[in-house]
Amino acid sequence: MPPVQFSCGGCHRKLLTSDFLKCNICSKKYDIECASVPIQHFKNAMTRDEKSQWVCHECMSKLPKTNNANTPVRSIQNISTDNLAQSTQSDTTRENVTIRRPVPKAVSTPTSDGQILNKELLPIKTELQEFRASLDFFNNKYEEIKNDMSGLVKENYELSRDSLKLKSTVEELSYRLNNTEQYLRDNNLEFHGVPKHHNENLRSLLIQCASVIGLRPKDDDITNCVRVAKLNKDNKMARSITVKFRNVECVRI
Template sequence: MPPICAGCRIKIPNRLFISCMQCNSAYDLLCADIDERSFNSMPAESKASWKCLGCRNKLPKESNTNTPSRQALASTSSDCVVAPKSNCVTEETMVKMFQSFKLEMLEMIERTVERVVERKILVVSKQIQEFQDSLSFLNDQVEETKNRLDDTVALTEKLRSDNINLSAAVNDLTVRLNVTEQYLRESNIEINGIPEHRSENLPNCLAQLATVVNAPISDSDILHVTRVAKLDKESKRPRTIIAKLRSPRVRDSLLAAVYNFNKKNTDKKLCTHHLGLAGAKNPVYVAEHLSPGNKALHAEARKRAKDLNYKFVWVRNGRIYVRKDETSQALQIRCPDSIKLMK
């Protein structure tokens, strides 16, 4: 276990200390006022005979030959009177000794404080350096994270801009595709409500329909007639019939004839019995063949018109129109945003 310095009361971590020969107290070199070089070159006899400051300041004992009784006896036995030699410590000497001791103690305390402060400063400096290193490391991490964040923000902004451009391009392409698909259907009509039969003849059925509504249509005007697959496989309604006619003019003539027939026969609108089909009496609907996009838009417009009490929703030449009443202006539904304009 390292000894404790009798001066600064701090453990001496190394072997550089010296012990007082009189009080056996250990002192480090700073409190002993000895530098390391002098200590290393000091002979063993000098180290063994070294005394601390407290032991050196103690007054040595003197003989009592000059006591007052002896002085009186000497003065009576001698013919001449000799003034006795005084060995007493005077007040002035005590003051000087006290001042000297005080100065030495102040110097020792100052050296001790300096040493303690120096040690503490070294510890604090080391901690500050470690803190600065940690702070520098964290600062580098923060800068790196900030750079990454800036790059991420820049990339996000670029992706957002690209997304806006791509969305606009997709919308434009969707509109063009819808227009193209509708153009390919400009001569088509869509017939719903005709029951399916295994041996049915769809061209004859279409010709019979044209005859019933009094439409001027011939066999050469009918290019192709077929049924299309159901969107809802669970639906029990018959599949829709799509007929491709020779021109849009023939299509419009047939649609106008169906409209006039239903208008004149409000109680007996076009149904399966008019086409000579046995079984239940089911209404037959004839309309323009819309593209999938326009068909969905038409359904949404009809639903919106029903909620807002619009009286008229119709399709002409692949375009969807709505009108709230007879006096209001017609509104063309071009896209889902147009439906929001319905109030």
């Protein structure tokens, strides 16, 4: 069974220690403050008999008005004069009379409440500080990423603009290259399907082919004559013959 807890008859707070006095008449228990007994006097000066015969202020006020000559806590030894007896009687009476004071409310002091509150809020404060540090970190990272994205968007725009310019330039150069190649090839003729013979003479072969269709080119009209490589190596046909004439007029014969 749990130990029995008593309450103070004055302030009605629980008696958590053994530092209290029990009234010899009503048997109520009072803490040292409500009993108006100095703690040093209670621990060092009061005897066991004095503590057992102590009377609370309520019971003391109900007693008949006497000179308190038989007060238990009054010392009756070594009294030599009437003044000393009266002085001792007055001191002993003041020690045993409890002065009633307003019953304090069972609340904690502001200092203790603040300390407890600070102790309970300390983990929350620490977590909030860590959370704030994390938010600052992510905010800085977000700003860095935002700046990087802005730079990438600008760079991408410039690259796209340059790409359009390059595309236009390539198209123009391709057109000019085609025209140039076409111009350079105005003096050329291609012959396809001409069988290839060992140790063949392409100039004589071409002049013979031209005579078949009624043309008679001169040997000096041909500046170059060669078979070109195949675009498709699997093609079984003989390689084409490219002939370059001295001028366009030779081609139009």
